[in-house]
Amino acid sequence: VRTAAVIPAAGRGVRLGPGAPKALRALNGTPMLVHAVRAMAASRAVSLVVVVAPSDGATEVRRLLDAHPLAESVAEKTEVVVVPGGQTRQESVRLGLAALPEDVTVVLVHDAARPLVPVDVVDAVAGAVRAGAPAVVPALPLADTVKQVEPRPGGEPEPVVGTPERARLRAVQTPQGFDRATLVEAHERVELAGEGATDDAGMVERIGRDVVVVPGHEEAFKVTRPLDLVLAEAVLARRRA
Numbered sequence: 565v566r567t568a569a570v571i572p573a574a575g576r577g578v579r580l581g582p583g584a585p586k587a588l589r590a591l592n593g594t595p596m597l598v599h600a601v602r603a604m605a606a607s608r609a610v611s612l613v614v615v616v617a618p619s620d621g622a623t624e625v626r627r628l629l630d631a632h633p634l635a636e637s638v639a640e641k642t643e644v645v646v647v648p649g650g651q652t653r654q655e656s657v658r659l660g661l662a663a664l665p666e667d668v669t670v671v672l673v674h675d676a677a678r679p680l681v682p683v684d685v686v687d688a689v690a691g692a693v694r695a696g697a698p699a700v701v702p703a704l705p706l707a708d709t710v711k712q713v714e715p716r717p718g719g720e721p722e723p724v725v726g727t728p729e730r731a732r733l734r735a736v737q738t739p740q741g742f743d744r745a746t747l748v749e750a751h752e753r754v755e756l757a758g759e760g761a762t763d764d765a766g767m768v769e770r771i772g773r774d775v776v777v778v779p780g781h782e783e784a785f786k787v788t789r790p791l792d793l794v795l796a797e798a799v800l801a802r803r804r805a
């Protein structure tokens with residue numbers, strides 16, 4: 565079984581505010597994307613990492629990765645390639661999948677925006693796919709109660725439609741792991757239907773395949789807003805202490 569990780573890193577990071585594309589911003593001096601590549605390559609299962617760069621930034625990303633090489637023992641088993649991405653996350657993932665060599669049968673899709681995922685989570689996801697699950701997502705129970713609302717523009721009060729039972733909800737993280745053929749088929753069929761999706765497992769669900777959840781980790785949170793940068797840098801500082 566050959567396992568590859570696809571890292572979509574082509575987003576602008578609008579919610580993080582003005583600056584470089586999100587994946588290229590530094591956390592304690594090292595670009596977020598470099599942290600994410602290291603996190604995937606740290607898993608012994610992963611022998612290839614495909615980084616999906618901003619469409620006009622593949623050369624810059626290649627240079628950046630070359631300037632932050634993997635540890636020698638990790639580099640020996642892990643190849644890192646860079647391909648240009650697309651306008652949506654879904655398109656970027658599809659471009660990453662298109663770059664996989666034929667012998668890859670298990671694919672992990674991991675957001676560059678989750679730079680601090682522990683290797684145990686990567687191993688657990690890869691292991692569950694290798695053990696036969698077509699799609700595996702790491703997830704955590706929610707701290708907050710969630711309300712479904714009728715969205716209203718412009719800060720108007722929003723009517724509540726319902727309150728799903730919190731104990732049955734999970735907040736989903738990455739890496740999400742897949743049997744390659746299942747994920748490729750899901751991307752093809754969801755694209756043909758002209759539909760969008762906010763995660764890869766959602767597409768697999770839509771084509772009627774089973775998705776299972778394994779435990780995620782607090783440190784696999786997504787860097788989305790400015791406060792998340794503060795948290796990420798604090799986590800890194802604690803790891804070095």
Ligand code: CTP
Nearest residue numbers: 572573574575576577578579651652656676677
């Ligand atoms: N992504 C991508 N290609 C896109 C859009 C997003 O590869 N066209 C990637 C991002 O780089 C990120 C991951 O998908 O690693 C998750 O997306 P998100 O956290 O939403 O990042 P951005 O889209 O960059 O942020 P924002 O939505 O705030 O602009």
Ligand code: MG
Nearest residue numbers: 575576577653
């Ligand atoms: Mg986005």
